[in-house]
Amino acid sequence: xxxxxxxxxxxxxxxxxxxxxxxxxxxxxxxxxxxxxxxxxxxxxxxxxxxxxxxxxxxxxxxxxxxxxxxxxxxxxxxxxxxxxxxxxxxxxxxxxxxxxxxxxxxxxxxxxxxxxxxxxxxxxxxxxxxxxxxxxxxxxxxxxxxxxxxxxxxxxxxxxxxxxxxxxxxxxxxxxxxxxxxxxxxxxxxxxxxxxxxxxxxxxxxxxxxxxxxxxxxxxxxxxxxxxxxxxxxxxxxxxxxxxxxxxxxxxxxxxxxxxxxxxxxxxxxxxxxxxxxxxxxxxxxxxxxxxxxxxxxxx
Numbered sequence: 413x414x415x416x417x418x419x420x421x422x423x424x425x426x427x428x429x430x431x432x433x434x435x436x437x438x439x440x441x442x443x444x445x446x447x448x449x450x451x452x453x454x455x456x457x458x459x460x461x462x463x464x465x466x467x468x469x470x471x472x473x474x475x476x477x478x479x480x481x482x483x484x485x486x487x488x489x490x491x492x493x494x495x496x497x498x499x500x501x502x503x504x505x506x507x508x509x510x511x512x513x514x515x516x517x518x519x520x521x522x523x524x525x526x527x528x529x530x531x532x533x534x535x536x537x538x539x540x541x542x543x544x545x546x547x548x549x550x551x552x553x554x555x556x557x558x559x560x561x562x563x564x565x566x567x568x569x570x571x572x573x574x575x576x577x578x579x580x581x582x583x584x585x586x587x588x589x590x591x592x593x594x595x596x597x598x599x600x601x602x603x604x605x606x607x608x609x610x611x612x613x614x615x616x617x618x619x620x621x622x623x624x625x626x627x628x629x630x631x632x633x634x635x636x637x638x639x640x641x642x643x644x645x646x647x648x649x650x651x652x653x654x655x656x657x658x659x660x661x662x663x664x665x666x667x668x669x670x671x672x673x674x675x676x677x678x679x680x681x682x683x684x685x686x687x688x689x690x691x692x693x694x695x696x697x698x699x700x701x702x703x704x705x706x707x708x709x710x711x712x713x
Contacts, residue, residue, distance in 0.1 A: 420482035445530035463493035470499030483507020557684035633704035
C-alpha cells in the first residue's frame with residue numbers, strides 16, 4: 413500500500429509535537445503495517461494545493477489512498493480534493509474535537525488510526541455542499557459563526573488557548589444574541605424565519621442528551637436542517653433544557669427537517685457561514701445540497 417499523509421501544521425496535535433518526532437513516529441507506525449508512506453507537514457494555506465496534487469496522483473494509480481491529518485477543517489480540504497474520485501481518504505485525528513473521526517468509528521489513538529488505514533475497509537459516504545463549497549459535518553449561520561469569530565479574535569489578541577477564549581466569546585455572543593431574518597425554500601415549502609441559528613448537517617444528527625451531536629449514519633443522502641425559534645438567550649437555554657428532557661416543541665423551540673436540498677435567501681448582502689467549524693462569509697442565496705456517495709473513506713473493519 414502506498415499513501416501520502418498530509419498533516420496540517422496548525423492542527424492541535426501537530427503544533428504540540430516536534431515535526432521530526434511526529435514524522436518519525438508515523439513513518440515507523442506505517443512501516444510496521446507494511447505501508448509505504450510519504451509524510452508531509454503542510455502549512456494551512458498550502459493544504460488545498462497539496463491535496464489536489466495528491467488526488468491527481470491517486471487517480472493516476474500512483475497512490476492507493478490520501479491521508480489527512482488534522483482537525484475536521486483540515487479533513488474537509490482533503491475530502492474536497494477527493495470528492496467524486498475513487499481515491500479513498502484515510503484519517504489521522506490530530507485535531508481538538510475530531511467529530512468526523514468519531515462519527516466514522518475511527519480510533520483517536522495515533523497507532524490505532526494508522527492500523528485502520530493499513531487494514532481497514534472502504535466505505536462510501538455522503539458529502540454536502542453550500543454554493544459548491546463542500547463540508548463533511550455541518551454548516552451553520554448565526555450564533556456559532558459569531559462565537560467562532562469572536563473566539564479567534566480573542567486568541568490573536570491575547571495568545572490564549574482555544575478553550576480559554578471560548579468562554580468569554582460565548583458570553584459576548586449571548587449578550588449580542590444575533591438574530592437573522594431569512595427565507596428557507598425547499599421543493600415542498602417556503603418559510604420565513606427570524607432566527608439566532610440555522611444548522612445544516614450532512615445526514616441526521618442525534619438530538620438526545622446521551623448522543624447529542626453525533627451521527628449514526630453518513631450514507632443516507634439527506635441534509636438535516638434545524639432552525640432555532642427562541643427569540644432570547646433565556647429562551648435558548650430553555651430550549652436546551654427541553655432537548656435534554658426530550659421535550660422539544662417545534663412550534664416554540666426548534667424545527668427539524670430532513671431534505672436533499674434547500675435554498676436560504678436573506679436581505680443581507682453577505683452572511684457569516686461556518687463550515688466544519690471554520691468561518692467565512694458568503695453571498696446569499698445559499699444553496700445547500702446533499703452529495704450522496706461522493707467520498708470513499710477508510711474505516712475500521
